[in-house]
Amino acid sequence: MAEIKLPAMSPTMEEGTLAKWLVKEGDTVKPGDVLAEIETDKATMELEADDGGVVQKLHVEAGSEGVKVGTLIATIAGEDDEPAPPVEKAGVEKTVSKPEATPEPAASPEQAQAVTAAAPPSADPKAPPKVSPLVPEDGVPDTGAADGPTKRQTVREALRDAMAEEMRSTPEVFVMGEEVAEYQGAYKVTQGLLEEFGPQRVVDTPITEYGFAGLGTGAAMAGLRPIVEFMTFNFAMQAIDHIINSAAKTNYMSGGQMRCPIVFRGPNGAASRVAAQHSQNYGPWYASVPGLIVIAPYSAADAKGLLKAAIRCPDPVVFLENELLYGQSFDVPEGDDVVVPIGKARVARDGKDVTLVSYSIGVGVALDAAKALAEEGIEAEIVDLRTLRPLDTATVLASLKKTNRMVVVEEGWPTCSISSEIIAVAMEQGFDDLDAPVLRVTNVDVPLPYAANLEKLALLKVEDVVTAAKKVCYK
Amino acid sequence: MARTVTKMAATASNPVPEHNWPRPDEPVRHKPSKEELLGFYRDMLLIRRFEERAGQLYGMGMIGGFCHLYIGQEAVVVGIQAALEKTDSVITGYRDHGHMLAAGIPANAVMAELTGRQAGISKGKGGSMHMFSVEHGFYGGHGIVAAQVPLGTGLAFAHKYRGDGGIAVTYFGDGASNQGQVYESFNMAELWKLPVIFVIENNQYAMGTSVNRSSAEDLLYRRGESFRVPGLQVDGMDVLAVRGAAQTAVEWVRAGKGPLLLELKTYRYRGHSMSDPAKYRSREEVQAMREKSDPIEQAKREIIEAGFGDEAALKAIDKEVRDIVTAAADFAEESPEPDPRELYTDVLVGKY
Numbered sequence: 001m002a003e004i005k006l007p008a009m010s011p012t013m014e015e016g017t018l019a020k021w022l023v024k025e026g027d028t029v030k031p032g033d034v035l036a037e038i039e040t041d042k043a044t045m046e047l048e049a050d051d052g053g054v055v056q057k058l059h060v061e062a063g064s065e066g067v068k069v070g071t072l073i074a075t076i077a078g079e080d081d082e083p084a085p086p087v088e089k090a091g092v093e094k095t096v097s098k099p100e101a102t103p104e105p106a107a108s109p110e111q112a113q114a115v116t117a118a119a120p121p122s123a124d125p126k127a128p129p130k131v132s133p134l135v136p137e138d139g140v141p142d143t144g145a146a147d148g149p150t151k152r153q154t155v156r157e158a159l160r161d162a163m164a165e166e167m168r169s170t171p172e173v174f175v176m177g178e179e180v181a182e183y184q185g186a187y188k189v190t191q192g193l194l195e196e197f198g199p200q201r202v203v204d205t206p207i208t209e210y211g212f213a214g215l216g217t218g219a220a221m222a223g224l225r226p227i228v229e230f231m232t233f234n235f236a237m238q239a240i241d242h243i244i245n246s247a248a249k250t251n252y253m254s255g256g257q258m259r260c261p262i263v264f265r266g267p268n269g270a271a272s273r274v275a276a277q278h279s280q281n282y283g284p285w286y287a288s289v290p291g292l293i294v295i296a297p298y299s300a301a302d303a304k305g306l307l308k309a310a311i312r313c314p315d316p317v318v319f320l321e322n323e324l325l326y327g328q329s330f331d332v333p334e335g336d337d338v339v340v341p342i343g344k345a346r347v348a349r350d351g352k353d354v355t356l357v358s359y360s361i362g363v364g365v366a367l368d369a370a371k372a373l374a375e376e377g378i379e380a381e382i383v384d385l386r387t388l389r390p391l392d393t394a395t396v397l398a399s400l401k402k403t404n405r406m407v408v409v410e411e412g413w414p415t416c417s418i419s420s421e422i423i424a425v426a427m428e429q430g431f432d433d434l435d436a437p438v439l440r441v442t443n444v445d446v447p448l449p450y451a452a453n454l455e456k457l458a459l460l461k462v463e464d465v466v467t468a469a470k471k472v473c474y475k
Numbered sequence: 476m477a478r479t480v481t482k483m484a485a486t487a488s489n490p491v492p493e494h495n496w497p498r499p500d501e502p503v504r505h506k507p508s509k510e511e512l513l514g515f516y517r518d519m520l521l522i523r524r525f526e527e528r529a530g531q532l533y534g535m536g537m538i539g540g541f542c543h544l545y546i547g548q549e550a551v552v553v554g555i556q557a558a559l560e561k562t563d564s565v566i567t568g569y570r571d572h573g574h575m576l577a578a579g580i581p582a583n584a585v586m587a588e589l590t591g592r593q594a595g596i597s598k599g600k601g602g603s604m605h606m607f608s609v610e611h612g613f614y615g616g617h618g619i620v621a622a623q624v625p626l627g628t629g630l631a632f633a634h635k636y637r638g639d640g641g642i643a644v645t646y647f648g649d650g651a652s653n654q655g656q657v658y659e660s661f662n663m664a665e666l667w668k669l670p671v672i673f674v675i676e677n678n679q680y681a682m683g684t685s686v687n688r689s690s691a692e693d694l695l696y697r698r699g700e701s702f703r704v705p706g707l708q709v710d711g712m713d714v715l716a717v718r719g720a721a722q723t724a725v726e727w728v729r730a731g732k733g734p735l736l737l738e739l740k741t742y743r744y745r746g747h748s749m750s751d752p753a754k755y756r757s758r759e760e761v762q763a764m765r766e767k768s769d770p771i772e773q774a775k776r777e778i779i780e781a782g783f784g785d786e787a788a789l790k791a792i793d794k795e796v797r798d799i800v801t802a803a804a805d806f807a808e809e810s811p812e813p814d815p816r817e818l819y820t821d822v823l824v825g826k827y
Contacts, residue, residue: 174636200636206666211625211659218629221614222564224636245619246626253605255598256821258614290822314824343827390827 158304176203177229213239220262230266248291265319276447281412298363300330305340345392351381369465505718519549545573550770554717562641569604582803592810621654631671650681696738711739
């Protein structure tokens with residue numbers, strides 16, 4: 001008797017929709033036969049039988065959404081098995097829409113593995129579940145949303161809406177990259193765009209990063225407004241010459257007569273268990289280059305508002321997303337003209353005792369750390385940089401003036417990092433406000449390892465932020 | 476200059492691949508009107524004299540950094556530019572002074588850029604290798620070998636996207652033709668039928684490395700075959716052959732048939748850059764090219780043979796060109812350096 005459970009079909013999959021059964025109870029299947037189509041927020045995939053036998057029971061109805069990874073979905077009797085007694089339908093609710101709240105972060109096997117080792121188990125059932133240090137807790141009070149009506153949206157949906165809205169209003173805007181059109185996006189960020197805008201404006205490229213980054217840059221020089229998607233920024237290293245030498249320097253080298261309004265976007269930073277070549281934060285690399293705008297949002301509201309600003313921007317923009325944030329939900333202002341200004345940081349949490357400066361996924365870590373610190377009587381203020389270049393040093397320094405203590409929280413390497421830069425700014429411009437040396441909490445200074453325990457050790461951790469914050473508070 | 480290519484005999488087990496992808500007809504050498512031929516002569520001569528003067532200014536320390544002269548290759552850009560329309564776009568690498576003059580950019584603005592002056596076309600912030608004029612459809616002037624190839628393919632993408640009927644001409648050298656991004660561009664250009672002419676200016680030497688020392692397939696016009704980009708080899712020392720081939724290419728590309736590759740066999744008389752001692756070739760080789768194949772001398776002979784002008788008419792052109800170049804050099808020497816405040820301008824367009 002084989003029990004078929006919903007497998008995790010990608011490293012970050014937590015749940016899926018059982019779109020369609022391709023077998024029915026009583027069918028005989030061979031190894032390799034497709035049993036079902038499973039949709040995740042990223043892709044639709046086929047589930048194949050590992051062993052042959054007779055489908056004895058389908059436990060989950062076709063069309064069920066929000067089926068958690070690990071849920072029993074079918075039972076197949078091997079040829080030698082006795083027929084099993086009927087099994088009750090598993091308690092999977094058929095929901096009409098995507099679940100409002102982000103799924104319990106610790107629900108999936110991968111995430112359970114990633115739970116911070118040092119996090120003490122919580123006895124209080126009301127206490128928030130301890131989460132992977134890199135997966136921010138959902139429902140943070142301040143998501144950067146403006147006053148007015150909001151809707152609950154994932155970062156992925158917010159990014160898609162930003163592109164779609166700008167494409168509707170500006171004919172020169174188009175999106176190109178690998179799998180952006182017919183596949184609907186490797187991470188489904190461009191879902192639906194091909195259908196609405198057609199293949200002329202949603203362009204599937206060959207696997208040719210250097211080439212299409214250059215082609216997009218040339219199109220921008222000619223006055224179009226390309227959005228170039230990299231499947232991940234790791235692959236953009238093949239194209240970095242065009243981002244830096246062709247795009248960033250054009251306006252200066254031409255004495256201001258040739259513009260390059262282009263957006264390079266895609267996921268950046270560590271994903272989950274994809275190891276060294278696919279896990280790197282390029283924020284510091286691009287932020288060191290004059291002529292570029294570099295944006296790394298945390299919330300869905302910022303992702304949308306800043307991507308819209310990036311597309312409208314007359315300068316070349318590197319827009320660093322994060323795969324682990326794509327599925328996270330936030331409040332996003334309603335309306336198709338809500339733009340978040342480039343170059344403005346956001347105070348994501350008010351506090352008086354210590355400033356935590358971060359960006360992208362690190363903001364979630366900082367927010368979790370702030371909660372833990374609050375329990376110990378330390379009120380942390382969190383500055384979400386949002387834009388890495390130009391850096392909003394005024395907001396950082398204002399917060400430092402208020403708290404006199406600072407820790408920089410960065411999912412990335414420590415050396416020559418955004419942390420290094422913030423610390424330099426604090427030394428140069430905020431020295432008199434400092435009551436303690438500024439500390440940084442980052443990933444470990446090694447290539448990201450694959451093994452689950454080593455990966456966990458290498459990545460940014462909430463408890464390290466807590467420790468550092470207490471240290472600068474001399475507690 | 477050309478080496479003997481030993482071809483492997485085709486055998487039954489190793490046949491020469493046959494294909495019947497569409498190709499343009501063999502180009503026909505252009506038959507110029509009097510005005511055209513005199514114009515080609517003048518434009519080539521302007522580039523020659525301009526570059527000679529640039530070389531002198533470099534020697535005097537007026538021009539710094541890298542400076543790549545176009546002397547010997549003038550027929551290429553003049554012949555091709557003559558086939559283009561105002562709506563078309565041009566892009567090239569760092570050996571770009573001639574392309575700018577051919578695009579109609581004033582010699583003063585180019586020379587003043589070479590001397591790093593405020594009146595230079597990039598306000599003195601680009602220099603020899605980084606000059607642009609969107610107004611003239613000239614998109615640079617790029618210092619990284621072959622970077623202009625995908626960029627030029629992007630210009631073509633923009634023409635097609637807008638449906639404005641324009642085409643893009645993307646110049647690069649034999650050295651650049653070994654860069655991977657060239658082939659990424661060929662692939663996308665053919666896949667999407669982009670209106671781009673890829674022009675390989677094969678001057679035989681990538682800095683100090685001859686084509687046959689660097690290229691497994693040294694018939695560069697065949698380099699597009701794997702991507703079904705048809706290629707034509709053209710005598711790049713004959714402005715009328717170039718003009719004829721450009722006509723064929725422009726018609727092909729403008730008709731929406733996709734990209735076309737032109738290999739222009741040409742020669743540079745000077746070093747790769749001003750600092751090149753040119754030990755990789757003999758003085759005799761250079762001298763032989765100058766004497767037998769010089770594009771300007773060839774045009775001059777044709778003018779006289781066709782009765783389009785006599786020595787006096789040619790002298791008048793020479794004088795006009797010399798006056799332009801002298802004025803440009805004077806302008807470039809006398810113009811002020813950029814205001815120190817220019818250091819911080821044009822980094823970004825927007826205010827953040």
